[in-house]
């Protein structure tokens with residue numbers, strides 16, 4: 145079966161169809177981390193500025209999408225979701241099963257991608273906006289004929305811009321509700337923490353710096369210690385102390401319930417979009 149032709153991990157070329165923000169983040173992360181040299185990455189764009197964003201760090205930039213596909217073994221479709229179908233249909237004759245195809249388009253299902261491409265060697269990846277700073281939380285799901293080796297290769301690419309998990313595609317709406325929309329919930333939390341600092345007498349820039357760094361530090365502790373967040377919370381809440389007084393207020397305000405509802409509401413909205 146053609147799908148079993150392995151991608152040569154030490155020589156494969158990676159192409160982006162759609163030279164936007166996400167493609168730039170992935171390309172930069174992959175080069176910076178040493179996963180691939182820039183000379184093995186290609187893309188195409190009509191605008192000078194977008195071309196420069198890639199060519200300035202050694203990536204080959206073509207005029208047209210078809211040149212990217214022809215010159216790549218792994219092709220990441222990174223255009224906006226609403227034009228994915230049009231772009232994939234245009235490229236269909238070139239999307240042969242010796243190439244591994246990847247889509248990062250939000251809400252576009254593997255079954256549709258595979259049908260439009262006439263190729264089941266597809267992997268769908270859902271990254272999130274912290275990819276821009278190398279801290280994406282990504283989830284991937286493998287299509288019909290994508291092999292285990294294909295999955296490992298894509299995990300190594302997306303591992304260069306953060307962390308990646310594998311999950312059944314039916315969980316992608318829930319993923320959207322948590323990691324897709326989650327950065328916005330945390331921006332709101334940082335803003336509110338900073339407001340609290342200002343209300344308690346801090347200057348704004350100090351309050352904002354402390355709030356952002358506190359969120360970063362708490363997340364790093366949750367990841368690096370491997371302790372359950374409830375345990376970490378208990379560790380810093382001394383009897384009759386300041387932290388338990390703050391926690392009491394959060395619980396009175398339904399903090400946990402509000403966050404749970406936010407994730408569920410966003411996941412439900414994603415499901416509604418998928419039905420349209």
Ligand SMILES: NC(=O)c1ccc[n+]([C@@H]2O[C@H](COP(=O)([O-])OP(=O)(O)OC[C@H]3O[C@@H](n4cnc5c(N)ncnc54)[C@H](OP(=O)(O)O)[C@@H]3O)[C@@H](O)[C@H]2O)c1
Pocket residue numbers: 161162163164165166167188189191194209222223224225227231248249250270271272273274275
């Ligand atoms: N940004 C994120 O954090 C994030 C997270 C999860 C998933 N995604 C997914 O990633 C994909 C890209 O998002 P993005 O934020 O990188 O968007 P973006 O910056 O708008 O990138 C899309 C790029 O595709 C170009 N383009 C438009 N029509 C094209 C065509 N026919 N052929 C080739 N390129 C074309 C656009 O050029 P023009 O601007 O000149 O039209 C633009 O440079 C989307 O499908 C999105 O759902 C993004």
